[in-house]
Amino acid sequence: MASATAPPAAGDTACVLDRDGMGALVRELRARGRTVIGPTVRDDAIVLAKLESAEELPYGWGVEHEAGYYRVRRRPDGAAFAHSAGPQSWKSFLHPERVRQWAADRGPDGEMTVRPERDEPPSFAFLGVRPCDLRAIQIQDRVMIGGPHRDATYGARRGGAFLIVVECTEPGATCFCVSMDTGPAARPGYDLALTEVVDEAGHRFLARAGTDEGAEILAALPRRPADDLTRTRAREDVEAAAGRMGRTMPEVDLRALLAGTLDAERWNDVAARCLTCGNCTMACPTCFCTTTEDVTDLTGDHAERWRRWESCYDLDFTHLPGGSVRGSGRSRYRQWLTHKLGTWWDQFDSSGCVGCGRCIVWCPVGIDITEEAHALHQESLDGQAGTEDGRP
Amino acid sequence: MKDTGILAAIPEGPRERLMALGHEMSFPAGTRIFEEGGRADRFWIIHTGGVNLDIHVPGRRAAVVETLGAGRLLGWSWLCPPHQWHLGAEATSPVRAWEFNAAEVLELCERDHELDHALLAYVIEVIGRRLRAARTRLLDLYGPYGSGSPG
Amino acid sequence: MTAVPLPYRVTANRPESADTRTIELQPVAEALPVFAPGQFAMVYAFGVGDIPVSVAGIDGSALTHTIRGVGATSRALCAVRAGTQVGVRGPFGTGWDLPSAAGRDLIIVAGGIGLAPLRPLVREALSAPGTYGRLNVLVGARTPADLLYRSELDGWGHPYCGVTVDRAGPEWTGNVGVVTALLDQAAFDPHDTTAFACGPEVMIRAAARELLHRGVPAQHIRISLERNMHCATGHCGHCQLGPLLLCRDGPVVAYDRAKPLLTVREL
Secondary structure (H helix, E strand, O other): OOOOOOOOOHHHHOEEEEHHHHHHHHHHHHHOOEEEEEEEEEOOEEEEEEOOOHHHOOOOEEEEEEOOEEEEEEOOOOOOOOOOOOOOOOHHHHOOOEEEEEEEEEOOOOOEEEEEOOOOOOEEEEEEEOHHHHHHHHHHHHHHHOOOOOOHHHHHHHHOOEEEEEOOOOOOOOOOHHHHOOOOOOOOOOOEEEEEEEEOOEEEEEEEEOOHHHHHHHHOOOOEEOOHHHHHHHHHHHHHHHOOOOOOOOOOOHHHHHHOOOOOOHHHHHHHHOOOOOHHHHHOOOOOOEEEEEEEOOOOOEEEEEEEEOOOOOHHHHEEOOEEOOOOHHHHHHHHHHHHHHHHHHHHOOOOOOOOOHHHHOOOOOOOHHHHHHHHHHHHHHOOOOOOOOOO | OOOOOHHHHOOHHHHHHHHOOOEEEEEOOOOEEEOOOOEOOEEEEEEEOOEEEEEOOOOOOOEEEEEEOOOOEEOOHHHOOOOEOOOEEEEOOOEEEEEEEHHHHHHHHHHOHHHHHHHHHHHHHHHHHHHHHHHHHHOOOOOOOOOOOOO | OOOOOEEEEEEEEEEEEOOEEEEEEEEOOOOOOOOOOOOEEEEEEOOOEEEEEEOOEEEOOEEEEEEEOOOHHHHHHHOOOOOOEEEEEEEEOEOOOHHHHOOOEEEEEEEHHHHHHHHHHHHHHHOOOOOOOOEEEEEEEOOHHHOOOHHHHOOOOEEEEEEEEOOOOOOOOOEEOOHHHHHHHOOOOHHHEEEEEEOOHHHHHHHHHHHHHOOOOHHHEEEEOOOOOOOOOOOOOOOEEOOEEHHHHOEEEEHHHHHHHHOOOOO
16 A cells, blocks of 8 residues: 555545546556556556556456466457456566665775665556455565565565555456455455446446545546446446356365375376476466575676576575485475465465466466365375375 | 483393393403404493494504493394404493393393393394494585585 | 675684684674574675575674585685675574573584584583583584584583594594484483584484483474575575574574474475
8 A cells, every 4th residue: 555544434435437537547646656557468468567548458358267378358348357367466566576686896905885776666556456466465565574674675666556456357267366365356455446347337447445545546536426336236246256266275274284285195296297387486476486696797896686586496496505405396396385375374474375376377287276275185185195204 | 321221221120130140340441342353252331431443444543433432332243143243342431331241141031031032122222223323424414515416 | 784785804714624614704884783693694705695604603793604615605705815805694593592591401412514503502601600501512523624613612511522523533532423422421401401403404303303312302402404595584485494484483493393394305
């Protein structure tokens, strides 16, 4: 949220924007110096990019998802947000792929001067944050700025970001936010929440503010009071979406399931399919792991420290002087899944999965996190989980 | 003796019958207690002091492979053929120990099956412990790459 | 400072063994907060990188690190000349928390370079006579030539300081064998003992097993663990051991917490 003040009651600000209102929203945000990031169609995908105007939104585009499958398709209703997760997530803007952290210079007598990177990020407005992705941002907040050490890069970008959530009315075949309790309705944490409604009464957005700044912006837009029909349709569409999830997680304590299946036979099964390419970690909106790169110029007296995304699937990720701790693909897939669904709780007091389905879609061999969780659950029910020392 | 030694390993009854066969010995520091290849007809339980086990290497002083301290069994080659010491033993400090004549102990074991069983179990445990220690050292854990290879 | 290294001047660099050196550092200007024994710093060799190094000595704002040259950065740090500068971030991680063992017997088990993080713990215990019970220091090394801090070891144990090596030449008159064998010589009441162990993980597990066997409860056995580490601030994800982020929840972990994690392969 851009503002730390208590959100006003949603009912105070509920109003309806039409497509012109959406255009005015983007103009208003830009007029306030915001860099507006939102979905747009590019290279046969709905990507997140800087928007000059609301006309760049993917009006009339939807997506088809399956494990290892993603296609954009036209939709006749002209809806702008009737699509679910694309290849990117908001972490590309809050936790960039590659950042310089500091630069150091060495003087003639070996003295060292270190200058922290002065990151002056744009003042972001994220338009079209899905409820699952709002949770993902909140999860990364805990990791990057919620602990004893605050990450300056993330903090600077996140601190000023204005979040416009759009509730989900068109879940994809790989969605399971209901299982992860993150959607499809908006949860607190937004500046503005929108619900897109397209029916015989027209194409419009039910809008309400979550913060004072959100209310202030709404007040500056051409809008009309929220009518009962729009409220009802919006509520019904979101409720219906909850019943149309393409995937589910087993209805068990996933943290306990993962803690109890470290030696499951299933890991061998998934390891036989997993390419350890790391696509799932790049697409995942909560995966945060990074590595460091130290570079020098030709004189050797100017050095820089860079940080870039890294994946726990990389063999070197656990490198120690004697070798890598997680040498097998089995152990690396297991690390990713047990962290995401299980040990994330121990480390950051929440799940690391929001149910967006990106890891399923972007896996080149179509490995499905929900299918793996169901299989582990079934194996634990069957009592087939091996003993700690019983496996080669 | 420490509670991890023979006192803990053998129940009180048979232990007392065994100890009745032992007699206290002392060795000044530097004593060669037995030599590699010698006839293994005795064993000791170290009470105080330390004993080095070594292997003869031509051209240098005997290579020490393990040090035994208080509470430890010194010698088990008496238990099985060819009844020869496979290492040498040297007191590194003044040693006090219980010495047992192997023939007397084996004879008692013929009659005393409870002792026979307990003593065998004890010696196997000792040998197992030393085997584990030897295997651990074989890993060269303190080497530069901790039993791995430079990555 | 935890995000950006502070310049520290190298005031000494002396050999400990063929591949291991001890460097002494003084802050050039601003100093980091005071380190506790068991905590670690990220030490930066200019242009090469930074690595986690436990503190082997703490003297006000001066830091001592013992480093084994096994990788690019550690070799660069072993080669730093007195008068030049390195960067330091920290302090990071959990310490040994010796004060919580007040009144109890202490057993310190070190293997190889694992003695380095235990050195300030021994010094802390020695500096507070009467605060703790009996101090037993058990040191294992590869060979006599690999022993760290040889000149200091004599004064360390009250009542017991034992040294053993895996392999010895003819000049060695001390113990040969695994470090756990030295427990026979240590004087302690297992139910009222706190143990501290650092070394290769196989050694730590063996030491903990032996201590448990002798009656020291798992929650009173503290071990220091090692995993790959880049940021030390809980953001890079590399140092995970199951539920633990070792830069934050470690490196010192109680054995009751660590034991189930150390038995899972490739965790």
